Amino acid sequence: MGLTEQKLQQFGKLGYVVKEGIYGSDDLQLLKDGLTGAIQVKCDQLIERGELDRDFAEESFETRLAELHRHNPEAATAVLMSIWSGRFHGPGILKALRHQPLIDCIETIIGPDIVATSIYRIRAKVPGFLRGEVPWHQDAGYSMPHCYRDLMVTCWVPLVDATLDNGCLWVIPKVQDEGIIQHYTGGHAGFLEIAPEDLPDGAVPVEIPAGAVLFMTGMTPHASFENKTDIVRWSMDLRYQDFSVPSNVGEIPEDYTPEREEVTMACHPNEAYFVIQDRNNPEREMHDPDEFARLRQEWDDARIKSPGRGWTPLEERAGQG
Numbered sequence: 123m124g125l126t127e128q129k130l131q132q133f134g135k136l137g138y139v140v141k142e143g144i145y146g147s148d149d150l151q152l153l154k155d156g157l158t159g160a161i162q163v164k165c166d167q168l169i170e171r172g173e174l175d176r177d178f179a180e181e182s183f184e185t186r187l188a189e190l191h192r193h194n195p196e197a198a199t200a201v202l203m204s205i206w207s208g209r210f211h212g213p214g215i216l217k218a219l220r221h222q223p224l225i226d227c228i229e230t231i232i233g234p235d236i237v238a239t240s241i242y243r244i245r246a247k248v249p250g251f252l253r254g255e256v257p258w259h260q261d262a263g264y265s266m267p268h269c270y271r272d273l274m275v276t277c278w279v280p281l282v283d284a285t286l287d288n289g290c291l292w293v294i295p296k297v298q299d300e301g302i303i304q305h306y307t308g309g310h311a312g313f314l315e316i317a318p319e320d321l322p323d324g325a326v327p328v329e330i331p332a333g334a335v336l337f338m339t340g341m342t343p344h345a346s347f348e349n350k351t352d353i354v355r356w357s358m359d360l361r362y363q364d365f366s367v368p369s370n371v372g373e374i375p376e377d378y379t380p381e382r383e384e385v386t387m388a389c390h391p392n393e394a395y396f397v398i399q400d401r402n403n404p405e406r407e408m409h410d411p412d413e414f415a416r417l418r419q420e421w422d423d424a425r426i427k428s429p430g431r432g433w434t435p436l437e438e439r440a441g442q443g
């Protein structure tokens with residue numbers, strides 16, 4: 123139940139900690155089935171349009187997109203983009219977000235009042251797919267500046283064993299209390315990126331088995347590199363905060379007008395937030411997957427402009443591709 127005192131101390135000291143066995147092999151099946159369904163829908167569409175001649179449905183969850191990518195990189199990219207990032211909010215994601223053994227650990231870190239954000243990402247790091255490599259950044263670099271000091275916990279969960287070879291996450295320990303590092307636009311594959319000269323020393327790889335969770339602060343620099351294997355390094359990352367951290371729970375997208383003071387906005391104004399646990403008002407908790415998907419879509423569609431997003435000043439590094 124939850125994190126031990128020793129693990130909590132490690133989180134405070136290093137800015138990250140790992141706990142194994144949080145998700146068992148059955149716990150993520152609904153999510154994997156949902157992803158398989160979404161992949162099939164996109165493959166069917168591509169086949170109908172004559173852009174793909176086979177769907178590799180006979181392959182396993184771990185190998186299907188790798189084989190598809192080898193066979194037809196353009197079609198595989200279209201499939202990947204259809205589920206990329208937070209675009210997948212189908213079956214299984216709310217269950218994964220509410221998974222009690224994970225929530226117990228989050229409670230150890232931030233207390234019993236728990237909000238999750240729509241900034242969950244499902245990542246299929248397919249061998250040879252460049253967007254699968256994520257350059258060095260702090261998650262806080264993506265949030266509004268007034269939230270830099272707030273604790274948002276990122277939970278990185280590999281759905282297959284994460285190894286050096288298939289592109290496990292790397293983290294830089296013990297710098298999480300030193301503040302935000304300059305992030306630049308135009309980094310690898312369009313991500314925000316910390317310049318090499320600004321990167322603190324001491325990066326360590328975090329090789330962990332499927333179903334383990336790597337907990338990080340929003341200020342913990344992390345990155346992941348090439349997948350040199352034949353299988354897909356599937357992972358998901360989920361994010362949690364307590365009630366004191368700005369969110370849009372209880373608001374509607376229309377509340378976000380251009381005149382609104384930035385400091386009153388959610389840390390990520392254009393993503394929906396959900397109450398996961400509220401002991402005093404359990405009726406506020408999100409349990410319905412359909413309502414979850416609807417709310418998620420509503421905020422996604424609204425495309426709220428967040429004027430002061432974290433990478434101030436907004437500038438591209440000379441020479442970045």
Ligand SMILES: O=C(O)CCC(=O)C(=O)O
Pocket residue numbers: 245247254255256261276278291344345346347357359
């Ligand atoms: O999964 C990866 O490779 C990168 C994950 C990441 O950057 C994140 O969770 O913020």
